[in-house]
Amino acid sequence: MTETALNIRSLSELDLDDIVRIVEKTRDLYQPDLWEDRVTYYLRRDPEGSVVAEDGGKVVGFMLGDVRVGEFGIEEPTAWIEVIGVDPDAAGHGIGRALGGAMLERFKARGVRRVRTMVDASMPEVERFFTALGFEPDTLRPYVKRLAD
Amino acid sequence: MANTTTTEIPKKYHDAVVRWRQTYLPDYDYLISNWERFFPRDPEFRLCTYRELGMPCAVEVGQDLGKPKAERACEMRPEAAQHLIAAIRAQASTEFGSIQQHQLTLARAQDEEEQAMVLRMMAEELRHGYQMLSLIIADDWQPITGQSSEDTVEEILEMQTGSHVLGAFNVDFESFVDNIVFCALIDRVGKYQLSMQKVSAYAPMADSMPQMLREEAFHLATGVVPLRRWVVKAAQGSPMITMEVIQKNLAKWVPRGLEMFGDERGGATNVKLGLKPMKNLEAQEQYRREIEKVVHDLNLRYLRARLPELNLGAAEQALAELLRDRGTFRGVAFEDLLPRSPDPDAPGRLPRDARLSRLRRRLARRRRRREERRGSPALHAGAAPGRRRLPLLARRALGDRRDGRFAGFSGPFRLIPRATARASAR
Numbered sequence: 001m002t003e004t005a006l007n008i009r010s011l012s013e014l015d016l017d018d019i020v021r022i023v024e025k026t027r028d029l030y031q032p033d034l035w036e037d038r039v040t041y042y043l044r045r046d047p048e049g050s051v052v053a054e055d056g057g058k059v060v061g062f063m064l065g066d067v068r069v070g071e072f073g074i075e076e077p078t079a080w081i082e083v084i085g086v087d088p089d090a091a092g093h094g095i096g097r098a099l100g101g102a103m104l105e106r107f108k109a110r111g112v113r114r115v116r117t118m119v120d121a122s123m124p125e126v127e128r129f130f131t132a133l134g135f136e137p138d139t140l141r142p143y144v145k146r147l148a149d
Numbered sequence: 150m151a152n153t154t155t156t157e158i159p160k161k162y163h164d165a166v167v168r169w170r171q172t173y174l175p176d177y178d179y180l181i182s183n184w185e186r187f188f189p190r191d192p193e194f195r196l197c198t199y200r201e202l203g204m205p206c207a208v209e210v211g212q213d214l215g216k217p218k219a220e221r222a223c224e225m226r227p228e229a230a231q232h233l234i235a236a237i238r239a240q241a242s243t244e245f246g247s248i249q250q251h252q253l254t255l256a257r258a259q260d261e262e263e264q265a266m267v268l269r270m271m272a273e274e275l276r277h278g279y280q281m282l283s284l285i286i287a288d289d290w291q292p293i294t295g296q297s298s299e300d301t302v303e304e305i306l307e308m309q310t311g312s313h314v315l316g317a318f319n320v321d322f323e324s325f326v327d328n329i330v331f332c333a334l335i336d337r338v339g340k341y342q343l344s345m346q347k348v349s350a351y352a353p354m355a356d357s358m359p360q361m362l363r364e365e366a367f368h369l370a371t372g373v374v375p376l377r378r379w380v381v382k383a384a385q386g387s388p389m390i391t392m393e394v395i396q397k398n399l400a401k402w403v404p405r406g407l408e409m410f411g412d413e414r415g416g417a418t419n420v421k422l423g424l425k426p427m428k429n430l431e432a433q434e435q436y437r438r439e440i441e442k443v444v445h446d447l448n449l450r451y452l453r454a455r456l457p458e459l460n461l462g463a464a465e466q467a468l469a470e471l472l473r474d475r476g477t478f479r480g481v482a483f484e485d486l487l488p489r490s491p492d493p494d495a496p497g498r499l500p501r502d503a504r505l506s507r508l509r510r511r512l513a514r515r516r517r518r519r520e521e522r523r524g525s526p527a528l529h530a531g532a533a534p535g536r537r538r539l540p541l542l543a544r545r546a547l548g549d550r551r552d553g554r555f556a557g558f559s560g561p562f563r564l565i566p567r568a569t570a571r572a573s574a575r
Contacts, residue, residue, distance in 0.1 A: 013370040014439060016377070017446040024461050032450060036377060040266075040370045045191055047366035068190075110152065 006095065008102040011042060011050035011062065018052070018059035022085045038083070042066060048110075049079065051102050053086075053095050060090040063099040067112055072140065074114075079107040081117040084126075100133045118142055152202040153360055155195070158283045162302060166196065166279050169306050173249050174275060180268045187265040194272050198283045199360035200353070209348040211423035218352040222288045225351060229422040230293045233351050236424065237284050239314040240346075241305045243339065244278030246318030247271075249310050250331070254322040259389055266371040267328050270336075273364040278305075280357050287353065311515050317405040319511065326390070329379075330398040333372025337439060338409040340365045341432050350423030373443060380447050380487075384454035392451065396487050403440060407433060448472075448486045455481050 016039050020032050042050045046066035053061040065081040081103060086095045107115055117135065119127045157163050170177055184193060208216050219225045225233065248271045255271075258264035282305065285298050294301065311319050317335050322328060343365060347358040379390045410416075416428035445468075452471075453464045456479055467478045468486075475483040 010366075012366060013373040014442055014446075016373070017449065021461060030453070030461070032377065032453075036374045040367075040374050043370045044188065044367045047363050 005055060006060075006098050007054040008051050008098055009054065010048050011039065011052055011064065012047075013039065013043060015039070015052050015059055015062065019062050019085065022059070022062065022087050025088050026085060038064065048106060049103075051099055051106070053099050055090060055095075059087075061086040061095040061099050063096075063103050065103060065115075065117075067107065067110065074140075076114065077112055079103075079112045079115040081115060084129075096129055097132070100129070104133065116140070153199045154202065155197045155199055156283075157197050158279065158286055162282060162286055163196075165302070165306060166275070166282065169245070170196075170275055173245075173252055174271055175252075176255065176268055177272060177275075180265070180272055183265070187262070188269065194269070194276075196276055196279055198280050198357070200356045201359040202356075204352070204356050204359075205348075206352070208350045208423045210426045211350065211421050213350060213423050218350050218355065220352050222290055222293060222351070226422065227293065228418075229350065229424065230290075232419060232422055232424055233349070233354065234285075234290050234293055236346070237281050237354065238301065238305065240342065241278050241281035241285070242308055242314040243318050244274045244281060245305065246308060246310065246313040246315075247274050247331070247335070248278075250318065250320070250322050251328050253310075254325050254328055257325040258328070259325070260375070263325075263329070263371075263375045266367075266375075267332070270332060270368045270371045273368065277361050277364070280361060284353050284357065311511055315409055317402070317409055320401075320405070326379075326394055326398045327401075329372050329375045330395070330402050331372070332368055333376055333443060334399070334402040334406045334440065335409070336365060336368040336372060337436060338406045340369065341410070341436055345425040345427055345432065348423075348426050376443075376447060377450050380451040381454040384451050392485055392487060395447075399444070399487060406436065406440075410436065444487050451486065452481060455485075 016032075016036060019039065020030070020035050023035065024030050042064050049066040050064040051062070052059050062083070062085050063081060064083040065079060067077050067079045069075060069077050071078060071080070081100075084096060084099065086099075104115060115135075116138065117130060119130055121127070158166075180187075181194065184191070206218055208214055208218055222230045222233070251267060251271050255264065255267060258267065282302055285301050285305075289298070290301065291297055296304075308314075310321055313319050317338075322331070340362065343358050343362050347355055347362070349355040349358075376395065379395060380392065382390050383392045383395070410433040411429045413430045413433060416425065416430070416432075419425040420428060449464060449468055452468050453459060456464070456467070459467060467481075470476075471478050471481065471483050471486060477483070
């Protein structure tokens with residue numbers, strides 16, 4: 001598989017089972033209800049803000065995000081990349097990079113000036129991935145307060 | 150956030166659509182007042198037109214490829230303008246028609262979230278109809294149709310289940326399963342029509358499509374997601390929904406969806422005139438493949454709910470075996486599944502003669518209703534409104550008196566309960 005053979009297109013409701021399958025293969029979690037809710041959310045709010053990668057008609061990766069205003073007091077329309085998944089059988093073929101590139105292009109075409117995401121520090125490969133896409137550390141920092149164990 | 154401009158149509162037309170909404174979408178106010186609860190932080194619904202900016206200015210397909218797109222109907226070839234206005238009228242009819250259908254059984258939803266999704270979808274269909282009316286109002290179609298825009302708008306707003314342009318919109322819903330399956334299957338045809346019209350050689354039409362398509366993406370999820378949850382309930386033995394009911398509804402709507410693409414041999418004229426990029430058969434085939442995927446995924450979801458011990462690979466293999474051998478796997482029979490490829494010639498699609506006969510019956514029903522509206526309610530006592538339909542009819546009749554021309558019901562209308570009508574007929 002080459003990156004040029006990939007077809008990147010907008011997310012649709014038909015991708016639900018493929019997303020559930022990819023997540024199950026990568027995290028060993030079968031969570032159809034959760035992904036039905038999430039996909040409905042993105043389709044409802046911003047169907048062009050999320051993309052999937054197809055290789056030979058089969059979905060091999062997805063990236064979910066949307067453009068929001070007012071998040072954490074940021075009044076400027078800001079795009080958020082929230083979830084990425086690549087089929088482990090297709091890993092190492094630039095699918096994540098292709099998805100990220102397509103997402104950034106789409107956001108830029110819509111006049112968005114800032115794209116944000118959050119990366120778990122325990123996942124350095126994800127951090128490397130976003131750094132390779134041109135992301136850099138931001139002044140916006142996540143904080144957490146634990147209310148229960 | 151999209152690159153669009155928004156406008157409202159002239160006030161008298163806008164008000165007419167609002168009055169139509171009050172009659173056929175009475176839960177609209179409930180939707181708006183509960184918007185934040187059901188769709189937190191989503192932009193509020195607004196009844197207006199959206200026109201996409203930055204769309205191609207040159208014709209994208211057909212004999213005029215590369216020439217500037219038309220901004221006015223008079224700039225088009227007469228044949229193209231004729232096809233176009235027919236498509237706009239049909240599109241408008243489907244948008245308003247689907248709301249009338251959904252309203253019939255909306256209250257029968259078992260789940261508040263599913264009901265809210267359908268209600269939002271109905272409001273967005275109203276906006277789509279409004280968008281189509283804007284195309285009629287903003288241009289002069291009289292040289293093509295021989296009818297003023299005002300009359301065309303009135304004609305569309307007068308349509309009811311039974312008098313809409315396409316067959317699928319003349320079928321009464323029987324249960325909330327219809328609402329959901331309709332979204333999954335018939336709105337999917339809508340997606341194809343909108344996608345094809347996105348390349349229209351008539352710029353206002355092409356520019357109208359992107360926002361409609363964005364909203365349509367949610368409408369399809371409104372159908373598919375509840376279906377996915379219902380097959381799980383069916384697998385768990387819920388008395389409220391069974392695979393048989395879902396299958397029956399698929400068989401009811403798939404043929405009607407396929408019909409909406411038009412004659413399988415047709416569509417070349419639309420391509421030649423630059424109005425659509427695909428012939429009917431090509432679009433229909435893609436649609437059929439999408440339906441196959443929906444059904445396959447529903448079956449997999451069902452199987453995994455029935456046999457939760459199976460992992461992904463085992464479930465996929467079991468499903469493939471069941472479909473191939475038509476046997477049984479750990480108590481799950483082939484017959485428990487939905488048909489892999491809903492057959493357009495099977496249960497839902499009647500033979501031509503039967504379809505004609507049904508059409509004749511429908512026309513007879515319409516004739517009876519017309520006669521009743523003209524003040525002869527006892528003439529067909531069996532068709533007089535029952536107690537449940539009376540409030541709806543009353544709203545329509547009152548709307549007529551209050552709103553005049555655009556209420557859409559110009560004849561006198563008497564409301565007589567069925568029992569009284571039967572008694573007077575004796």
